[in-house]
Amino acid sequence: MPNRKLTFRVFRHNPYDPQSAPRVQKYEMQETPRLTLYGALTRIREEQDPSLQFDFVCRSAICGSCAMLVNGRPRLACRTLIEQLPSRINLFPLPFFRLVGDLSVDTGTWFREMGQRVESWIHDSEPFDPDALEERMPNDTAQTIYELDRCIECGCCVAACGAAQVNPTYLGAVGMLRIARFLTDPRDDRADSDFFEVVGTEDGVFGCIGLLACEDYCPKGISLTTQIAYLRRKMALTSLRSSSNGKGASAGAQHAEKAKTAK
Amino acid sequence: MSSFNGKVVARSSRRIGGANNLAPRAQWAALPRTWVSLNQVRIARATAFMEIALTLTGLALSLFMLMHLGLLFSILLGRTSMDALARFLERYFLLQIGASFLVLFLVMHVMLVMRKVPTTLTRQWAMLRHMRAMKHWDTWTWAFQGVSGIALLVLVAIHIWVVLTDLPVQSAKSGERVFQIYLWFYIPLVVLVESHLNVGLYRAAAKWHVLSRRLAHPILLVFTGMVLGLGVAILVTFYRVGASLS
């Protein structure tokens, strides 16, 4: 088996070069045993075309840099064995993210924006005491948080998501995962309703069409749709509660309005 | 204390104030900052209601269809039982009441669903390209829901019209209809209703996570088989009734 002739059809384009137009370039290579897609790309760059751009750092599915569309589906190049692919392999950059060149995209900026949008840090009103012992939490909770924190920010879930393809401001499965992570954390003071304006919208859970692709293509196997469903139920309940007590959500918004005019 | 408590207010005003100047310009950041405003919270809440209502109308329609199937089951027991049942329903105008609710829920269901369907050509194109590239089963089920839904809207409307303009319901009339050209109308109607209903229940179960997908697959496969089998059996019986009368 590992002796096929491989044909790569690779998307090439440098958006910073006005002369460059998007095109597909063909590379051929003989298969060798235990070759990964990352290995094959490195060989192309070393032996055939030094100008080919693609990202990698860790080569062991930890850094999340090397995600790309392999025959249409988002995958990590370093974690993809060539022997599991057909001999004709189409490579495209991840959609949705800004193209740096060829197979390289800028996921970092988007992930930073996402982190700021969901305020991806512990919100704690207590003053910090560096000498105090850390508060204990149940082991189960710690395990759950650990599980939700395994995300490597590769962007596969966003690239796999149909909702994200038609809504550039969509928060993405990973954004919702992040919120679920902080909602689970007992050290974070934020309540369900505090997330409503960020995730109870069409850019959040209610924009998700439930295609489930995010979970199926997450290379770390994180239960994304379970987390989204968890948020969907929480946000649906929040909306019912806030309308049954009459003032609810709008009172907070009025304060926000006041803060704006006061400034 | 309201559910949007002091903390949120603090965060919101922080956002309006200086801290967000740190944010690099991305598309969402370039949006006007009205999303903390009163309107935005109302829209968010309306969206939540629509999400719940979509599932509820889908469920209501599914229950209606199962009830409809249950009533038609009477033809399998014989023509007299179906005719008796039809007379009973018509005596109390239950047929007209049922049909009104069906139309009401159908219209609501379609209006709620449209929120998620890409409506501009650019977006439809992007979605189609995405679906073809990904070859992902569950993504295609959504497209199936959209297409089968539109077909159903037309077929169900015709069906309601044909039945309600030809009251009272009688097994002889129904049989003759099926025996004639309407067989080719009812086959796609039955297949589409049952598959749309089952795929819809599967998707709703996954969406709210009431069933794990591993469990949902076999359950729905069996359920679809049962419902489709029953539908076909009913159609065959009507066809026989029609054939014996002509």
Ligand code: HEM
């Ligand atoms: C006999 C009638 C119908 C039944 C029993 C039915 C049932 C259902 C159910 C149970 C769902 C799942 C709800 C959810 O996702 O929360 C659903 C979804 C859907 N229905 Fe229907 N429906 C019917 C008619 C229609 C019609 C006439 C249309 C459109 C024109 C339509 C379009 C859709 C679409 C696009 C979805 C997907 C929504 C989603 O999963 O996000 N349906 N339907």
Ligand code: SF4
């Ligand atoms: S389930 Fe939601 S977030 Fe995941 S791929 Fe589908 S639409 Fe996107």
Ligand code: SF4
């Ligand atoms: S959730 Fe999974 S697919 Fe999404 S960015 Fe994290 S590791 Fe990648």
Ligand code: FES
């Ligand atoms: S190179 Fe780090 S995940 Fe592939």
